[in-house]
Amino acid sequence: MPEAKPIKITETILRDAHQSLIATRMPTELMLPIIDKMDKVGYNSVECWGGATFDASLRFLKEDPWDRLRKLRDGFKNTKLQMLFRGQNILGYRPYADDVVDSFVEKSIANGIDIIRIFDCFNDLRNLQEAVNATNKIKAREGRGHAQVALSYTLGDAYTMEYWIDMAKKIEEMGADSICIKDMAGLLVPYKASEMIREMKAVTKLPIQLHTHYTSGVAGMTYLKAVEAGVDVIDCAISPFAMGTSQPATEVMVETFKGTPYDTGYDQNLLAEIADYFRPYRDECLANGLLNPKVMGVDIKTLLYQVPGGMLSNMVSQLKEQNAEDKYYDVLKEIPKVRKDLGEPPLVTPSSQIVGTQAVFNVLMGERYKMATDQTKDVLRGKYGQTVKPMNQEVIDKVIPGEERITCRPADLLSNEMEKLESEMAEWKQQDEDVLSYALFPQVAVDFFKYRQAQQEKVDPAQADVKNGAYPV
Numbered sequence: 488m489p490e491a492k493p494i495k496i497t498e499t500i501l502r503d504a505h506q507s508l509i510a511t512r513m514p515t516e517l518m519l520p521i522i523d524k525m526d527k528v529g530y531n532s533v534e535c536w537g538g539a540t541f542d543a544s545l546r547f548l549k550e551d552p553w554d555r556l557r558k559l560r561d562g563f564k565n566t567k568l569q570m571l572f573r574g575q576n577i578l579g580y581r582p583y584a585d586d587v588v589d590s591f592v593e594k595s596i597a598n599g600i601d602i603i604r605i606f607d608c609f610n611d612l613r614n615l616q617e618a619v620n621a622t623n624k625i626k627a628r629e630g631r632g633h634a635q636v637a638l639s640y641t642l643g644d645a646y647t648m649e650y651w652i653d654m655a656k657k658i659e660e661m662g663a664d665s666i667c668i669k670d671m672a673g674l675l676v677p678y679k680a681s682e683m684i685r686e687m688k689a690v691t692k693l694p695i696q697l698h699t700h701y702t703s704g705v706a707g708m709t710y711l712k713a714v715e716a717g718v719d720v721i722d723c724a725i726s727p728f729a730m731g732t733s734q735p736a737t738e739v740m741v742e743t744f745k746g747t748p749y750d751t752g753y754d755q756n757l758l759a760e761i762a763d764y765f766r767p768y769r770d771e772c773l774a775n776g777l778l779n780p781k782v783m784g785v786d787i788k789t790l791l792y793q794v795p796g797g798m799l800s801n802m803v804s805q806l807k808e809q810n811a812e813d814k815y816y817d818v819l820k821e822i823p824k825v826r827k828d829l830g831e832p833p834l835v836t837p838s839s840q841i842v843g844t845q846a847v848f849n850v851l852m853g854e855r856y857k858m859a860t861d862q863t864k865d866v867l868r869g870k871y872g873q874t875v876k877p878m879n880q881e882v883i884d885k886v887i888p889g890e891e892r893i894t895c896r897p898a899d900l901l902s903n904e905m906e907k908l909e910s911e912m913a914e915w916k917q918q919d920e921d922v923l924s925y926a927l928f929p930q931v932a933v934d935f936f937k938y939r940q941a942q943q944e945k946v947d948p949a950q951a952d953v954k955n956g957a958y959p960v
């Protein structure tokens with residue numbers, strides 16, 4: 488019998504599971520009653536925060552995401568809390584200056600985050616260094632904070648095994664505490680996972696965590712092979728919000744490894760109680776349409792088109808708005824072409840939205856790059872960083888003719904922003920964290936601040952002009 492090596496699980500129910508299945512709409516009040524039980528499982532960590540949870544809290548749920556984090560921290564006495572962080576883009580959609588990155592890392596840890604999973608949509612490690620440094624600084628000072636660097640997994644000519652191994656070495660050199668292979672679209676197949684983990688383990692001593700989605704149907708097998716090859720942690724979701732576009736089910740993985748050297752030791756009865764708690768909510772989401780049975784099956788198109796689920800649903804709604812749903816397959820074919828033009832980046836927020844939206848434009852305008860979005864222009868200018876492959880020179884010449892392109896770390900060209908941001912939103916500031924909410928989602932945050940003020944001053948909601956965002960005080 489080989490030496491025992493219990494596999495660890497990060498539970499995603501409070502972040503990715505509901506982001507992937509029900510558009511990130513789970514409110515804090517639904518989370519709180521089950522925290523006690525979740526805290527007893529012994530999870531490696533509970534993922535509970537990220538860009539979409541932050542955005543949806545402010546925009547749709549009218550909740551302060553910082554307040555949610557503090558409540559979760561308060562409830563989870565023994566379990567580490569984990570968040571997802573988009574490198575220099577933080578939780579937003581554009582590159583920020585270093586002082587905003589530093590401040591966000593600082594406040595995230597101060598409000599309860601233990602593990603920060605940091606990724607960049609181009610895998611440009613220069614865009615991750617500042618967030619890693621900021622986390623390490625706090626760790627040295629307070630003994631809390633773990634910088635996990637995530638590689639956005641994708642397929643393409645540039646993404647050879649040598650590429651991934653080289654990245655693993657560089658991540659160790661940059662001072663990260665662990666590595667995550669982040670397979671946002673479910674493209675990592677079992678035997679490839681096995682090879683990748685083995686090869687990475689040979690060059691780095693950092694723990695390796697694997698994150699995937701069930702979208703293409705292979706995720707459970709991928710985890711099995713990855714665990715056999717030595718992966719340390721896998722991301723799973725409690726069964727009512729598992730599978731489909733979400734993660735493999737926690738209970739299934741626990742049962743799979745029971746009695747083997749990888750036995751998690753988690754209590755299935757306790758997991759069953761947690762599943763019982765979430766099941767009625769799943770039924771409710773099915774009944775009100777928030778959970779669409781379409782996202783719960785196997786979508787083999789993912790493997791064909793390599794497009795993450797969230798990106799597909801965005802694209803469908805953009806086409807719907809233009810009454811051009813019949814162009815669906817044309818856009819699907821255009822996506823890999825645009826991706827190639829832009830240096831073949833992984834498709835993950837924000838590159839997924841940038842490529843997807845540009846593909847829609849290219850098809851609807853009848854001429855490629857007749858219109859380019861501001862974000863496409865910025866990608867071509869180098870403002871999002873460097874891609875693995877060069878960008879298409881013809882497209883550069885057409886979209887940003889004669890412009891000088893950036894080759895340095897993009898944030899080196901950005902001056903500090905915190906002071907300016909704070910002065911813009913000073914009238915709404917009730918806590919330091921509000922400046923950061925404003926930095927990420929200026930319009931949405933101000934709408935929320937107005938709502939919050941109206942609540943505090945007990946305005947009759949019936950009197951408020953919700954449609955125009957006016958809350959008379």
Ligand SMILES: [Mn+2]
Nearest residue numbers: 503670671698
């Ligand atoms: Mn994910």
